[in-house]
Amino acid sequence: MTRVRGAPLGVLGAAAVGVVVLIGIPLVTDTFTTFEFANVAVFVIALIGLNILTGYSGQISIGNGAFMAVGGYTAALLIKKAGVPYLLTIPIAGVLAGLAGFLFGIPALRLSGIYLALATFALALALPPVINNYERLTGGNGGVILRAAGVPDFLGGALSNEQYLYYLAWSLAGVLFVFARLIIKSGTGRAFMALRDSETAAVASGVSLAYHKTLAFGLSAFYAGVAGALLAILSRFVHPDTFGLPLSIALLTGIVVGGLGADLGPVLGAVFVVWLPYFAEKTAGLRLGGVVIPGKPDIIYGAALILIVFLAPSGVAGLLARAGAAYRGVRGRAVVPDLLGGPLVVDPIAEPADEAQT
Amino acid sequence: MQSVPRAGLRRLAMIAALALSAIACGAQQASTQQAKQDPGVTSSEIVLGATYPLSGSASYYYAIAKGATAYFKSVNDKGGVNGRKITYKVVDDGYNPANTPGKTRELVEQEKIFASFGNLGSPTNTSVRDYYNENRVPQLFVFTGASQWGGQYEKYPYTLGWQPDYQSEAKIYAKYILQNQPGAKIGVLYQNDVYGQDYLNGMKAGLGDKASLIVSTATYNAGDPVDMKSQVTTLKNSGADTFFVVTTPAYSASALVAMANLGWKPKIYLNDVGASAVTMLGVVKTLGRSEAIDGMISSQYLKDPSDPQWANDKGIQQYRDLLARYGDGCEVKDNFCVAGMASAFTMVDVLKKAGSNLTRKNVVDIAATQLNESDNFLLLPGITVKTSKTSHFPITQERLQRWETDHWVPFGEVVSSRG
Numbered sequence: 001m002t003r004v005r006g007a008p009l010g011v012l013g014a015a016a017v018g019v020v021v022l023i024g025i026p027l028v029t030d031t032f033t034t035f036e037f038a039n040v041a042v043f044v045i046a047l048i049g050l051n052i053l054t055g056y057s058g059q060i061s062i063g064n065g066a067f068m069a070v071g072g073y074t075a076a077l078l079i080k081k082a083g084v085p086y087l088l089t090i091p092i093a094g095v096l097a098g099l100a101g102f103l104f105g106i107p108a109l110r111l112s113g114i115y116l117a118l119a120t121f122a123l124a125l126a127l128p129p130v131i132n133n134y135e136r137l138t139g140g141n142g143g144v145i146l147r148a149a150g151v152p153d154f155l156g157g158a159l160s161n162e163q164y165l166y167y168l169a170w171s172l173a174g175v176l177f178v179f180a181r182l183i184i185k186s187g188t189g190r191a192f193m194a195l196r197d198s199e200t201a202a203v204a205s206g207v208s209l210a211y212h213k214t215l216a217f218g219l220s221a222f223y224a225g226v227a228g229a230l231l232a233i234l235s236r237f238v239h240p241d242t243f244g245l246p247l248s249i250a251l252l253t254g255i256v257v258g259g260l261g262a263d264l265g266p267v268l269g270a271v272f273v274v275w276l277p278y279f280a281e282k283t284a285g286l287r288l289g290g291v292v293i294p295g296k297p298d299i300i301y302g303a304a305l306i307l308i309v310f311l312a313p314s315g316v317a318g319l320l321a322r323a324g325a326a327y328r329g330v331r332g333r334a335v336v337p338d339l340l341g342g343p344l345v346v347d348p349i350a351e352p353a354d355e356a357q358t
Numbered sequence: 359m360q361s362v363p364r365a366g367l368r369r370l371a372m373i374a375a376l377a378l379s380a381i382a383c384g385a386q387q388a389s390t391q392q393a394k395q396d397p398g399v400t401s402s403e404i405v406l407g408a409t410y411p412l413s414g415s416a417s418y419y420y421a422i423a424k425g426a427t428a429y430f431k432s433v434n435d436k437g438g439v440n441g442r443k444i445t446y447k448v449v450d451d452g453y454n455p456a457n458t459p460g461k462t463r464e465l466v467e468q469e470k471i472f473a474s475f476g477n478l479g480s481p482t483n484t485s486v487r488d489y490y491n492e493n494r495v496p497q498l499f500v501f502t503g504a505s506q507w508g509g510q511y512e513k514y515p516y517t518l519g520w521q522p523d524y525q526s527e528a529k530i531y532a533k534y535i536l537q538n539q540p541g542a543k544i545g546v547l548y549q550n551d552v553y554g555q556d557y558l559n560g561m562k563a564g565l566g567d568k569a570s571l572i573v574s575t576a577t578y579n580a581g582d583p584v585d586m587k588s589q590v591t592t593l594k595n596s597g598a599d600t601f602f603v604v605t606t607p608a609y610s611a612s613a614l615v616a617m618a619n620l621g622w623k624p625k626i627y628l629n630d631v632g633a634s635a636v637t638m639l640g641v642v643k644t645l646g647r648s649e650a651i652d653g654m655i656s657s658q659y660l661k662d663p664s665d666p667q668w669a670n671d672k673g674i675q676q677y678r679d680l681l682a683r684y685g686d687g688c689e690v691k692d693n694f695c696v697a698g699m700a701s702a703f704t705m706v707d708v709l710k711k712a713g714s715n716l717t718r719k720n721v722v723d724i725a726a727t728q729l730n731e732s733d734n735f736l737l738l739p740g741i742t743v744k745t746s747k748t749s750h751f752p753i754t755q756e757r758l759q760r761w762e763t764d765h766w767v768p769f770g771e772v773v774s775s776r777g
Contacts, residue, residue: 013370020374021381028382032467038472141481141580144456145488237485242454281450 011322020172026163034162035234036278040270041169042230047255047266048173048180048307049223054252055261057216058185058196060113063120064126065248069240071228072098073131076144076238084232086149090172093229094222101221105214111200122205124248128240143239146232165234172230176223181263183219192216257308259317268316272280277301386660396718397474402438404709404716405445406430407471409461410478411453414748419478421688422501423448425698426476428684429586429706439709442716447471453478455485462486466495473498473721475705476520480504480552483517491516498708499701499752503527503631505556508751512727516718518726518745520701522659522753524553525560530657530756530773531602531627532564535571539625543573545598547589547613550577551607557604557629573598578609586613587620594622603628607637614641618650630756633657634693635664635766648763657756658768660700661736664691665765673735678716691742700736704743704752707731726750740772 018197026034046068071093078084078092104123111119129136140146151164152155159167168324183189196201202208232238250273256270280300312319371661411417427446434443445467451457466489467469473496477483480502490497491514499520500507507519535542542696546561548554555575562569574596576589590613593601598638600626604612610632617624633656642648661668661677668674677699681688688695708725709716729752731743741755755774761767 016370017374017377020371021377024374024378025381028378030467032463033381035463035467058545143481143485145485147488148492235459236488237455237459239454239456239481239485241454244456 010328026166031160031162034166036274037320038166038169038234039231039318040161040274041166041173042227042234043251043254043270043273044173044266046224046227046229046251047258047269048176049220049227050251050255051261051266052180052192052223053216053220055254055265056189056196057192057213059108059213059216060117060252061120061220062248063123063250064220064251065223065243065245066123067097067101068228068231068247069127069131069227069243070221072232072243073138073144073228074225075229076146076232079146080144090226094226097225097228098218098222102214102218104221105217108217109210109213119246124245127253128244129145129349131240138240141240143237143242144237148236149233154346169230169234172226173197176226178357180223188212188215189213232284253305257305260314260322262315262317264317264320265315268320272316276304280304295328371634396472396716397470399441399442399716402442403445404439404442405447405469405471406473406475406686406705407447407449407465407469407686408474408476409451409458409465409482410448410477412448412450414481416453419453419501419694421692422476422478422698422701424686424688425681425695426702426705427686428688429702430678431684432680433706439706439711442704444554444709446475451482453482455479455481459483459489462489462555465479466493471495472716473718475499476501476701478502483507487514487517494718495586496718496725498722498725499705500537501697501701503556504552505560506552511633511750515726516722517608518722518750518752520704520752521697522630522756523751524556524631524695526754526774527566527630527657527726527752527756528557528560530758531655532561533773534655535600535627536565536568539600542571542600542625543598544571544600544602545593546572546573546575546585546602547593547597547605548577549609550579553631554604561602578605580606584608584612587616589613590616590620590622594620596625600625605632606776607632611637611641611644614651615644618645623650626651627694628654628656630657633766635662638761639764640737642764648761651761652763656759656761656766658759658766659738659741659753659756660693660696661738662693663696664764676735696736703736704729704731725752738768738772
């Protein structure tokens with residue numbers, strides 16, 4: 001098989017097609033579609049973070065929306081109250097949220113499995129009312145309204161506002177995607193996975209439980225914070241309910257549907273999280289004459305979700321990998337984490353072979 | 359390193375192109391519309407849209423949109439406005455401002471509405487006011503009484519309210535108090551947000567240099583447990599002899615029941631927001647008698663379909679007929695259906711006035727500065743929907759009403775607090 005520096009040509013080709021499609025989307029679609037795909041990038045970033053925590057480290061979080069809230073409100077308030085340039089708020093938001101995640105990780109050390117999930121759930125449930133309560137700082141139920149970010153001058157009017165935000169969001173997503181991959185392929189990433197598969201065995205092999213668990217929380221929250229800041233800048237409005245429980249659940253749903261512990265999981269999950277509700281609503285809405293009668297989009301959303309989980313238990317990424325493997329006639333075996341019990345062997349997900357590199 | 363074969367490259371390019379064109383087709387055709395015309399208007403159609411709570415705890419407001427839709431349908435069946443039929447697209451934001459921006463983008467950029475009409479709620483409409491004005495899309499006749507809708511016209515010329523604003527209403531009570539109870543000692547109970555503060559500020563402004571007549575205030579937050587006993591006790595103990603109640607229906611009932619049970623007998627002024635006859639009948643039923651709230655004062659600008667005095671009114675008859683044909687479940691006695699239909703009448707009025715010059719700019723200009731509608735069949739007689747170069751509050755007139763045993767009785771002239 002033809003290889004370029006160790007990666008199979010098919011993978012490189014798919015990546016090339018992906019990049020061309022991503023660059024092309026804002027050039028061939030309307031502002032609404034462009035904007036929604038910019039939102040996809042926001043969720044890609046948040047889901048990469050959740051993937052590090054849940055997919056690779058095996059810590060279930062139903063609370064990453066809360067870390068997005070930290071990032072979103074940090075960015076919005078810095079812009080609104082302190083006049084900080086939009087782009088500068090993104091790293092600040094990431095670091096602050098990361099710190100919050102790291103701190104949350106410390107008590108979380110004592111919890112695991114379903115108990116940790118409940119603790120993060122509580123976080124997601126409690127934060128919006130807290131934000132609402134500090135009205136003088138956060139604007140309470142009125143939220144924080146931002147002016148449009150504006151396209152930088154050096155682009156010379158070449159891009160519309162939506163196009164600029166789109167490329168900004170996807171550039172960040174790209175950089176953070178590579179960064180996450182580097183971590184996962186490093187010793188730290190292997191330690192994460194070792195903890196996921198068996199804490200006892202990992203600790204016995206010298207992996208520091210406290211260090212790696214809190215680090216995973218911190219990294220995950222950093223990603224959530226960046227995503228939250230981007231979301232604030234894109235939608236130009238933050239409200240306590242922007243980051244409510246439904247967001248946290250959408251994140252968890254997204255990463256499970258996309259593919260836990262798979263590189264492409266966050267991308268596929270993000271497309272799902274942004275677009276499925278939209279199509280569910282379109283499908284449910286009946287048009288009679290001049291009136292649109294709303295149906296029950298939640299039912300369609302739920303049905304689609306159940307279908308996906310049945311047909312692709314290892315996520316859409318797993319399904320794609322399986323299809324690819326079948327196409328090539330390659331048989332491999334890969335381990336997909338079972339979060340509640342031991343490792344579950346799913347057959348056959350072919351990881352891009354890395355043997356050419358060391 | 360091996361180079362990628364050229365055939366492979368060509369195939370990749372083809373796949374990418376295919377994928378892109380699929381996305382482009384999935385997205386609706388964007389820029390094929392004729393250049394000069396604003397979006398949402400063709401020779402046969404005008405597309406309007408709105409965000410409403412169609413689901414969740416505030417979905418009873420959906421009746422407003424249904425009332426409006428019923429009127430639009432009746433206009434369409436008679437040939438539309440200058441041959442154009444009105445399409446009214448209502449999307450669900452759950453009365454949650456976190457959802458409104460996305461839904462609004464969908465309406466404007468996907469559904470290509472010409473204008474939004476009747477969007478519900480203060481926080482929801484506030485969250486998208488900048489968006490509408492930057493994109494020069496009309497945000498007309500929003501359903502909220504906050505005074506900011508008419509008061510910030512210079513900054514937000516594409517945004518306009520419709521119903522009487524809360525400050526105006528409070529000023530009407532203030533005027534009445536100054537004339538009839540010059541020595542009143544007023545205790546105010548209000549919801550601690552923009553809505554409640556609007557009423558309080560209106561009362562203070564209306565009293566002017568007599569603002570010290572307000573001797574005490576007490577507040578609650580939306581969502582608090584519905585028990586106003588401690589607030590009412592505070593007001594009673596302050597020595598107040600006049601009770602200004604600025605609360606939504608459930609809290610109004612609680613406050614009035616608490617007042618009666620504490621043996622407090624003040625003169626009561628109840629804001630329109632919490633004054634539905636259904637709520638007051640509940641209070642009477644709970645207390646087992648009506649004396650405690652008899653003589654209580656509130657205000658109204660719409661005809662109340664359950665008021666016997668309108669039983670043979672032509673406007674209310676037309677309303678009943680339209681609901682029977684196009685009502686989609688709107689209940690006749692529901693005041694929200696009345697409000698929706700009455701506001702749709704104003705909207706059609708504006709579109710008619712615009713005639714063939716159907717641009718967004720012209721339509722907001724007419725709505726915000728040239729309205730003069732005295733024939734709205736569901737407003738109380740004498741009330742004119744009016745705007746001018748200096749006033750951008752379409753309805754500023756109301757009529758006082760007094761509670762008697764089991765219903766509201768209007769009294770006095772139609773009064774106004776704005777020009």
